[in-house]
Amino acid sequence: MKLSVKSDYAARAVLGLARHWPDVGARRAEQLAAEQGVPSNYLVQILIELKANRIVKSQRGKEGGYLLARPPAEISFGDVLRAVHGQVFDSPAIGDGQCPPELRGAWKKLQKALENTADNISFQQLLDESADKEKMYYI
Amino acid sequence: MKLSVKSDYAARAVLGLARHWPDVGARRAEQLAAEQGVPSNYLVQILIELKANRIVKSQRGKEGGYLLARPPAEISFGDVLRAVHGQVFDSPAIGDGQCPPELRGAWKKLQKALENTADNISFQQLLDESADKEKMYYI
DNA sequence: TCGCGCGTGAAATTGTCCGTCAAGAGCGAC
DNA sequence: GTCGCTCTTGACGGACAATTTCACGCGCGA
Numbered sequence: 001m002k003l004s005v006k007s008d009y010a011a012r013a014v015l016g017l018a019r020h021w022p023d024v025g026a027r028r029a030e031q032l033a034a035e036q037g038v039p040s041n042y043l044v045q046i047l048i049e050l051k052a053n054r055i056v057k058s059q060r061g062k063e064g065g066y067l068l069a070r071p072p073a074e075i076s077f078g079d080v081l082r083a084v085h086g087q088v089f090d091s092p093a094i095g096d097g098q099c100p101p102e103l104r105g106a107w108k109k110l111q112k113a114l115e116n117t118a119d120n121i122s123f124q125q126l127l128d129e130s131a132d133k134e135k136m137y138y139i
Numbered sequence: 140m141k142l143s144v145k146s147d148y149a150a151r152a153v154l155g156l157a158r159h160w161p162d163v164g165a166r167r168a169e170q171l172a173a174e175q176g177v178p179s180n181y182l183v184q185i186l187i188e189l190k191a192n193r194i195v196k197s198q199r200g201k202e203g204g205y206l207l208a209r210p211p212a213e214i215s216f217g218d219v220l221r222a223v224h225g226q227v228f229d230s231p232a233i234g235d236g237q238c239p240p241e242l243r244g245a246w247k248k249l250q251k252a253l254e255n256t257a258d259n260i261s262f263q264q265l266l267d268e269s270a271d272k273e274k275m276y277y278i
Numbered sequence: 279t280c281g282c283g284c285g286t287g288a289a290a291t292t293g294t295c296c297g298t299c300a301a302g303a304g305c306g307a308c
Numbered sequence: 309g310t311c312g313c314t315c316t317t318g319a320c321g322g323a324c325a326a327t328t329t330c331a332c333g334c335g336c337g338a
Contacts, residue, residue, distance in 0.1 A: 001224045003140040004295065008232035011242050028314075037237040042297055048316070061305025064314045077245055081140070089140055093147035098176040102265040103150055106216055113256035117249055126241040141294095143326065167283070180329055187285070200336025201282050285334070292327075303316070308309100 003085075010046050010084045011077065012036040017056060018072040018123045026058075026065030046084060053083035072127055078118035089114045149185050149223045150216065151175040156195060157211040157262045165197075165204030185223060192222035211266055217257035228253045 016036050017027060029047055033040035047066055050056045057069045068075065081088045089111040093099040155175050156166060168186055172179035186205055189195045196208045207214070220227045228250040232238040 001140070001142050001146070001220065001227060002229045003231075005231045006295075007140070008230060008235070008238065008242075008246075011232070011245070012238065015239060015242060026314095030314090039297060041299075044315080045297090045317095051315095058315060059305085060303080060313090060315050062307075062313045064305070066315090077249070085140060089142075091142050091147060092144045093150070096147070099147065099151065100154060100269070102268045103147075103154060105268065106150070106260050106265060107147075109260065110216070110253060110256055114249060114253050117252035121245050121248065126245060129241045129244065130239070145326075169283085178328060181327065183284080184286090184328095197284065198336085199282090199284050199334080201338075203283050203336070205284090280338085282336090282338105283334105284336100286332090288330085290327100290329080293325090295324080296322090297320105298322105299318105299320080301317090301319105303314100305314085306312095308311085 006046060006084050007081055009036070009038045009043060010050060010080050012038060013043060013047060013066075014050065014055065014068070014075060014080055014123060015126060017066060017068050018075070018127055021068055021072055023067075026063070026067045028065040032066065050080070050083050053079070055079060055083055071124070073122050073124035075123045076119045077121040077123075078115055081118055088118050143224075145185060145223050146220055148175070148177045148182060149189060149219050151177060152182060152186060152205075153189065153194065153207070153214060153219055153262060154265060156205060156207050157214070157266055160207055160211055162206075165202065165206045167204040171205065189219070189222050192218070194218060194222055210263070212261050212263035214262045215258045216260040216262075217254060220257055227257050 013032055013036060016032050020027060029044050030040045032038075033043040036043075047056060047058070051058055051066075051069075054069050055075055056066050058064070058066050078088055091107045091111070093107050094104055094111070152171055152175060155171050159166060168183050169179045171177075172182040175182075186195060186197070190197055190205075190208075193208050194214055195205050197203070197205050217227055230246045230250070232246050233243055233250070
């Protein structure tokens, strides 16, 4: 029900990187953290998890930093959520044999609904939204 | 996002009570707890919250106990979830001014999806499901 | 008035989240 | 090769919520 700030931070970081796609240069973690209002030491941990799930890539050394591992259109909200938590949605009831089967079905329905929604939001869409909004201001 | 066992316990309790609707007698908390595999002292607290939200009623004294406050058809999963936690879905991002508006929109989309799904599952449906299943075994 | 079961709050325990820190390892520049 | 920059990794600790148990007061029927 209540999701952690971690997922929020992760989404912000990915969006921050997506805004520079397909820029060649990598972005430093600290810079990204400052820009998104996230404690940098914490963001680093999140970025590592994102990297383990092939959502971002990293580059060491001078001029190093992070960049997206694939185009924003191929990264969904669900991907990011699954990267930082194990799953998009989890209820102890689903794995509990004591739970009546009707209830388990209900929990799974909620799970499906959330996963489908999350998987259908790509970061490309978010970029397009902000682009549209700018255009509106422009007119 | 992992939701707590509390919501699971609450759902089980309501379903347990719904199975006896519209029986007149109240069901004792301890009996309900044993039947659903829930620590009884914890269940009592949950029942109090459910009562505060007009989902169940209580009766004191001998022959006392709990019973549904309204027909199972008028109790949704969303009602129960809102009773035990404050909201069905909450992200710190939604109330955070630092969060880019596109992201806030995305979080709200998830929120809406979950709430709609939860509100569209009534406990009457769950009762019907289990009835259907029994019928299938019967054939 | 007595017994039964609800009502309520407090305490103990546990676990997870959030954030920080420090030492290690790879890459490029010189 | 050495130096500086940056990621990498693991550990640590306080804060906070979830889970559970306990103790005692209250209301209802017999």
